């Protein structure tokens with residue numbers, strides 16, 4: 001299995017190389033050259049398997065020679081051991097034909113743990129073999145950062161720097177990033193929004209002297225391995241509702257488009273998914289793009305679902321690459337136009353996107369009303385991101401079972417939940433002292449040079 005860049009001119013890599021490389025050297029994102037298809041019987045045989053077994057069977061064809069079978073099974077087992085639920089990703093019924101996929105039973109209480117725990121294991125194994133040391137720089141709107149801190153803290157051959165938008169993540173998210181005491185992890189509070197943080201990370205990858213000088217690696221969904229690990233729960237949940245004999249649809253609270261793109265990959269692999277519904281908060285560039293064909297930013301507005309406060313949606317590039325028939329030059333051209341605010345999606349590409357994706361938007365008021373209504377109706381306490389998903393899913397219910405992804409635990413966003421249901425959801429006991437732990441962070445301007453020199457200083461000390 002080989003990996004190619006969405007912009008067509010970067011070196012073609014193996015899985016292991018793509019995982020350690022992050023952003024392609026032409027500025028694009030790595031995607032598999034071909035997507036392996038699972039036969040109907042292979043999908044049917046996943047029924048009743050453990051999450052770990054399904055993970056092995058779904059991901060194995062993508063790995064090539066990077067890890068042996070026994071080694072990969074051991075990495076998967078270690079990755080999911082810290083999860084607080086035996087099913088790892090349990091399904092809860094919300095109503096006729098509507099199910100919630102709880103993805104928040106990992107160590108940092110968000111869906112990011114599914115991929116980050118595994119990528120932590122895989123990178124550690126790869127670095128132990130090569131003897132290399134890497135500098136990981138990541139951008140976060142809250143959850144990727146905390147998951148990465150958890151997965152990489154204390155590792156001998158990794159320095160981790162997380163850039164988060166100052167004042168725009170929840171207090172629990174911030175504390176998850178600023179309270180780890182290990183010297184190899186660093187939280188940078190950037191004066192800007194998530195798009196600024198992500199742009200600075202991509203700038204660092206595009207500065208080859210810096211990139212090669214610090215051995216830069218990435219754990220955002222820039223990294224194909226992140227997306228791959230997220231494909232697994234589409235299979236586990238669909239199969240438990242009767243796939244491949246019965247099709248399902250998914251609604252995915254969406255920001256950087258990594259999670260829903262994993263669903264697209266599952267569909268390409270043969271999983272019978274009727275529709276993938278993009279659910280956005282008022283930062284609705286993806287909903288507007290799908291409705292009008294114009295992909296154009298209009299500035300990030302803070303919301304009560306801060307992890308989705310994103311306008312430059314990194315993985316949409318991967319979806320466009322497929323919609324434009326793998327034409328790297330066309331994608332490079334669109335991404336160039338993006339520098340001046342946006343672009344027009346061609347009619348053919350738009351039709352191709354609409355054949356897989358639907359979309360909807362949820363306002364702040366609707367988010368609160370959904371948390372309230374679903375708590376009263378079902379007893380389930382939704383985080384604001386999951387509430388965005390449920391609101392949009394309700395508009396797309398039909399004969400096909402709908403699975404909505406519950407992407408974070410409500411206790412990560414206590415203020416929004418308190419507003420909606422009059423009570424503060426509890427953090428799990430192992431995190432009960434989060435508010436007493438000492439915070440360690442560096443406030444940084446949104447300035448590439450300043451960020452780079454701070455990173456160089458920290459790794460030299």
Ligand SMILES: Cc1ncc(COP(=O)(O)O)c(C=O)c1O
Pocket residue numbers: 110111142143144253254255256257258259260307308385386407408
């Ligand atoms: C809780 C939560 N929900 C939804 C999203 C959006 O996911 P994606 O960025 O993969 O579209 C994020 C951020 O990734 C998140 O942290």
Ligand SMILES: N[C@@H](CCOP(=O)(O)O)C(=O)O
Pocket residue numbers: 139140141142143144145219220221222255256258307308314
């Ligand atoms: N919502 C994310 C933003 C980064 O997304 P990623 O999937 O590219 O890491 C977050 O919580 O940080």
